[in-house]
Amino acid sequence: MEEPIYLDHNATTPVDRRVLEKMLPYFCEVYGNAASIDHIHGNKAKQAVDEARQTIAKLLGCRKESEIVFTSGATEANNLALIGAFRKFRDKGRHIISSIIEHPAVLDTLNYLKCEGAEITLVPVDACGVIDLEALEAAITKETILISVMFANNEIGTIQPIKEIGALAKSKSILFHTDAAQAAGHEKINVYDMDIDLLSFSAHKFCGPKGIGGLFVRSYSPLIKLSPISFGGGHEKGMRSGTLNVPGIVGMAEALSLANKEMKAENNRLMEVASLICQRIQQTFPDIKLNGHPQKRLSHNLNLTIPGVEAKALIHLLKNKLSFSAGSACSTVKVEPSHVLKSIGITDEEAFQTIRLGLGQSTLDAQRIADALIQGILRIKG
Ligand SMILES: Cc1ncc(COP(=O)(O)O)c(C=O)c1O
Incomplete structure (x- = not known):
C-alpha cells in the first residue's frame, strides 16, 4: 500500500537528508562534551557549536552569536523567556500582555506565572486572527514589563504585525517576546529590525531534528539577562544549564540555512x-x-x-x-x-x-x- x-x-517536519548528513559525524566521531574545553575532543565539539551559533545568529539578524541560547525546543524557550523575564524584572512591574491565540507553551506558562504574582492580560484578535493593536496599546500600564505575541499562528497560519508590536513595546520600554516556532525558517526574521527582545524557535518545524531549539536574548539596548529556570553547570551564560546537544545544534544550523536559502x-x-x-x-x-x-x-x-x-x-x-x-x-x-x-x-x-x-x-x-x-x-x- x-x-x-x-x-x-x-x-x-521530516529531517532534511542534507541536515542528517551534517549531523552524522557528531554522534560517533566528534562526540566530545562542548564544555570540556581542556582537550581536543571537547574543543572539536565546541568549535561545531560555535559555528552553528554564528550561523543561526546571522540568519536571525542578531548582533552577536552569544545572543543565541540553545534549548530543547520552543516550549522550553518560551518557558525560559516568560518565567526568566518575570523573575528577573518583577521588581519593576508584574504585568504581562499576550494574545488569546498563543500556543499552550505560552498560555500555560503565563497561567503558571500567576502563582508567582504575575498579572496577565490576553488581548483579542480580529476575525482573521490578527491581534488588535489598539487593544494591545490600551492594555499597557505602568506595571507592564513584557509583551509576548506569537509571530505566526500554528493552527490558522496568521502572521502578526511583529514590527509594529516591537516598535510599540520599544516606545514604552517594555520587553517584547515572540514565539516564532512556526515562522523561523518560513518567514524572514530580523530581530533588531523588528525590535524583538526575545525570540523562541524550534528546529523540527523547519526540517531540522526534534529536541533542539533556541531563544534569542538581546544583548544591545537593552542588554537582557534572564533568570535561569533550571539549575546546574551554568551553561549558556548561566541562562540554561545542561550538556549541549551537539548533533542537534549542528543540524538546526544547517536546517535554518537551507530553509532561509x-x-x-x-x-x-x-x-x-x-x-x-x-x-x-x-x-x-x-x-x-x-x-x-x-x-x-x-x-x-x-x-x-x-x-x-x-x-x-x-x-x-x-x-x-x-x-x-x-x-x-x-x-x-x-x-x-x-x-x-x-x-x-x-x-x-x-x-x-x-x-x-x-x-x-x-x-x-x-x-x-x-x-x-x-x-x-x-x-x-x-
Ligand atoms: C507556536 C508554537 N509554539 C511552541 C511550540 C512548541 O514547540 P516545541 O515542540 O519545539 O516544544 C509549537 C509546536 O507545535 C508551536 O507551534
Whole structure:
C-alpha cells in the first residue's frame, strides 16, 4: 500500500537528508562534551557549536552569536523567556500582555506565572486572527514589563504585525517576546529590525531534528539577562544549564540555512499548491471556508471549515491516503474546540468541522490531495 501523504508539517517536519548528513559525524566521531574545553575532543565539539551559533545568529539578524541560547525546543524557550523575564524584572512591574491565540507553551506558562504574582492580560484578535493593536496599546500600564505575541499562528497560519508590536513595546520600554516556532525558517526574521527582545524557535518545524531549539536574548539596548529556570553547570551564560546537544545544534544550523536559502522559492511553490487545493475543493463545495488571514498567512498552512463534516471522521476515513489534523485541541480526557478558532468567532460546532493541512517539502500533488478530500467529504455527506 502507498504511504499516505503527510500533511501535518505545522506539527512537525521530516529531517532534511542534507541536515542528517551534517549531523552524522557528531554522534560517533566528534562526540566530545562542548564544555570540556581542556582537550581536543571537547574543543572539536565546541568549535561545531560555535559555528552553528554564528550561523543561526546571522540568519536571525542578531548582533552577536552569544545572543543565541540553545534549548530543547520552543516550549522550553518560551518557558525560559516568560518565567526568566518575570523573575528577573518583577521588581519593576508584574504585568504581562499576550494574545488569546498563543500556543499552550505560552498560555500555560503565563497561567503558571500567576502563582508567582504575575498579572496577565490576553488581548483579542480580529476575525482573521490578527491581534488588535489598539487593544494591545490600551492594555499597557505602568506595571507592564513584557509583551509576548506569537509571530505566526500554528493552527490558522496568521502572521502578526511583529514590527509594529516591537516598535510599540520599544516606545514604552517594555520587553517584547515572540514565539516564532512556526515562522523561523518560513518567514524572514530580523530581530533588531523588528525590535524583538526575545525570540523562541524550534528546529523540527523547519526540517531540522526534534529536541533542539533556541531563544534569542538581546544583548544591545537593552542588554537582557534572564533568570535561569533550571539549575546546574551554568551553561549558556548561566541562562540554561545542561550538556549541549551537539548533533542537534549542528543540524538546526544547517536546517535554518537551507530553509532561509530556499524560503522564497518554496513559499511561492507552497502558496500555489495551497491555493490549488483550496480552489479545487471549493469548486465542489463552495461553503468550505478558509480560516485565518487571506494574505498575511504562512504559505504552508491551510485551515478549512467543512460544514456538515466532522473533522475526526474525515481524518479517520482518509487515514490511508492523507495524514492531517483536526482544528480542535485534544487532551486525553476530553476533546475541546480549539481556543484559536473560538477566538476568531468560529462556533464550537464549526470548530469540530475544521481541519488543518500543513504543507511541506514533500507536498507536490495538489490534485491528488484535493481529490482525496473531495471523495472523503462526499462519502461523509452521503
Ligand atoms: C507556536 C508554537 N509554539 C511552541 C511550540 C512548541 O514547540 P516545541 O515542540 O519545539 O516544544 C509549537 C509546536 O507545535 C508551536 O507551534
